[in-house]
Amino acid sequence: MTTVTKNVKISGVGMHLGLPVNMVIKPSQKPGIFFRRIDLPNSELIPATFDNVCDTMMRSTQIGKKNGASVRTIEHLMAVLFVLGIDSAVIEIDGPEVPFLDGSAFELYRLLEKFVSDKTKMRKIVVKKTVEVKSADLIKTLPFWQRIKAAIFSRRITTDGFVKIAPYDKGLLIDAILDYNNKIIGTQSYSYMFDGSKSSVKDFVDNVAKSRSFGGYAEWEWCKKHGMGLGCNLHNVIAVNARWDATMNKLYYPDEFVRHKIIDAVGDMFTSGGFIYGWLQSYKGSHALNNLVLRKLFSDKSNYEIIEPKGAKK
Numbered sequence: 542m543t544t545v546t547k548n549v550k551i552s553g554v555g556m557h558l559g560l561p562v563n564m565v566i567k568p569s570q571k572p573g574i575f576f577r578r579i580d581l582p583n584s585e586l587i588p589a590t591f592d593n594v595c596d597t598m599m600r601s602t603q604i605g606k607k608n609g610a611s612v613r614t615i616e617h618l619m620a621v622l623f624v625l626g627i628d629s630a631v632i633e634i635d636g637p638e639v640p641f642l643d644g645s646a647f648e649l650y651r652l653l654e655k656f657v658s659d660k661t662k663m664r665k666i667v668v669k670k671t672v673e674v675k676s677a678d679l680i681k682t683l684p685f686w687q688r689i690k691a692a693i694f695s696r697r698i699t700t701d702g703f704v705k706i707a708p709y710d711k712g713l714l715i716d717a718i719l720d721y722n723n724k725i726i727g728t729q730s731y732s733y734m735f736d737g738s739k740s741s742v743k744d745f746v747d748n749v750a751k752s753r754s755f756g757g758y759a760e761w762e763w764c765k766k767h768g769m770g771l772g773c774n775l776h777n778v779i780a781v782n783a784r785w786d787a788t789m790n791k792l793y794y795p796d797e798f799v800r801h802k803i804i805d806a807v808g809d810m811f812t813s814g815g816f817i818y819g820w821l822q823s824y825k826g827s828h829a830l831n832n833l834v835l836r837k838l839f840s841d842k843s844n845y846e847i848i849e850p851k852g853a854k855k
């Protein structure tokens with residue numbers, strides 16, 4: 542089990558509400574990543590696990606109870622905890638959203654990297670069989686009002702997207718593809734492999750961590766009028782113009798769009814509660830598909846095998 546060496550306080554504003562939020566990542570003695578909403582009375586620990594994800598529609602992963610104690614936009618923090626090997630922590634937070642900071646994983650990484658306890662191996666989740674989910678299946682499972690919401694927030698509903706997870710024995714390999722009928726993104730792909738080595742951590746920090754999420758500027762204006770995306774600005778989100786042929790701020794990489802998908806996927810895969818040894822292929826993927834593929838993976842014991850690290854209590 543690996544935790545943090547001291548309380549790490551991180552403050553900022555949330556992506557959607559834009560309100561100040563303080564988060565303290567605390568050392569813990571028990572396995573797992575847990576959040577606690579300290580602004581709510583008697584708030585219990587909220588496990589950051591796939592089966593506790595209550596919403597994925599607002600371009601973020603939300604855990605907890607939809608109309609109760611929940612925390613939104615956990616994915617970038619989860620990605621950073623994963624690459625740092627931190628699999629045990631209690632995260633106290635005084636608002637409903639994780640601080641958005643630079644909109645990527647980079648700042649969170651820099652704030653946390655010096656406070657990692659002696660590393661031990663994580664629980665391994667070895668994928669034994671290929672499991673696949675498609676956007677079309679996902680949309681069918683949504684209630685009517687959520688389909689409408691998905692249409693608004695995803696710009697359009699794509700039905701040919703999929704996320705697939707297949708056996709792979711060297712670590713977590715992620716292949717992400719974006720395929721948009723526009724000039725600025727078009728078709729972009731990126732591959733990242735994490736095997737727990739220092740070089741794979743460095744690869745994440747150097748080539749993936751800084752990338753930000755994106756949105757159309759017109760959509761952004763609409764969201765702000767409706768009280769969403771209030772924490773977004775031209776430093777922490779890539780804003781694309783109305784014709785979708787140019788960005789309004791400078792990109793870190795021409796394919797920054799798809800690199801950000803890697804952060805989201807790494808974070809979402811860590812809601813498995815361990816280190817997935819598998820090959821994740823994501824075509825027009827989303828938080829919703831990432832969550833659905835984990836639900837499908839864990840729905841059948843023959844799909845995976847859990848290997849606890851030596852000396853760990855089950």
Ligand SMILES: [Zn+2]
Nearest residue numbers: 616754801805
């Ligand atoms: Zn993201």
